[in-house]
Amino acid sequence: MGIKLMFSSAFRSQTDNQTEVLNWSPSNLLRCLIADHTTSKDLILPQAKFSINNYVNRSIGHTPFEVVYGRRPYTSLNLQPLQLSPRPSAAGLDFLEYMKDVHAEVRRRLFLSTKSYTTFTNARRKDKQFNSGDMVLVHLKSERFPSESFTKLHTRRIGPFRSTN
Numbered sequence: 001m002g003i004k005l006m007f008s009s010a011f012r013s014q015t016d017n018q019t020e021v022l023n024w025s026p027s028n029l030l031r032c033l034i035a036d037h038t039t040s041k042d043l044i045l046p047q048a049k050f051s052i053n054n055y056v057n058r059s060i061g062h063t064p065f066e067v068v069y070g071r072r073p074y075t076s077l078n079l080q081p082l083q084l085s086p087r088p089s090a091a092g093l094d095f096l097e098y099m100k101d102v103h104a105e106v107r108r109r110l111f112l113s114t115k116s117y118t119t120f121t122n123a124r125r126k127d128k129q130f131n132s133g134d135m136v137l138v139h140l141k142s143e144r145f146p147s148e149s150f151t152k153l154h155t156r157r158i159g160p161f162r163s164t165n
Helices: 018-034 041-053 064-069 090-123
Strands: 135-139 157-162
Touching: 018 041, 041 064, 064 090
Parallel strands: none
Antiparallel strands: 135 157
8 A cells, every 4th residue: 555654753844634624533532432431441441442543534435444344333223143053155155245345445545545645745845946055054863962962952953054965
């Protein structure tokens, strides 16, 4: 799928807020559920997990549960005894094809969603070209320094310096 793991931290101007938005929904859900049950928070977590896994995601068009298991989760309204067949049937093959279709649709929707996020984000970015002799600031990254030697109180930029090409 071409997905790269990107680490981000909250309340940093360098992040794209997508992670924060993703975390707001469960936070709001937990806040609403726990409001009346402050002494039994641990009993509310399964309800919250079920709600999150049963909610249709806008980007992929399916619930997370459906993407993994190929069906919507059973609720108390549709639980019935299951009939067991002695061996896999044509329904098993149909299910396999359905799962392939669901995963292909999820890949397609994720691609389109990522493309729209990329287009939106890149619309606000400017391509900066520097010529030899321009004055520039150098951005310092903590990864380039020994651990514990670069703290959040250190200067993030140094300069200006004259650029060389």
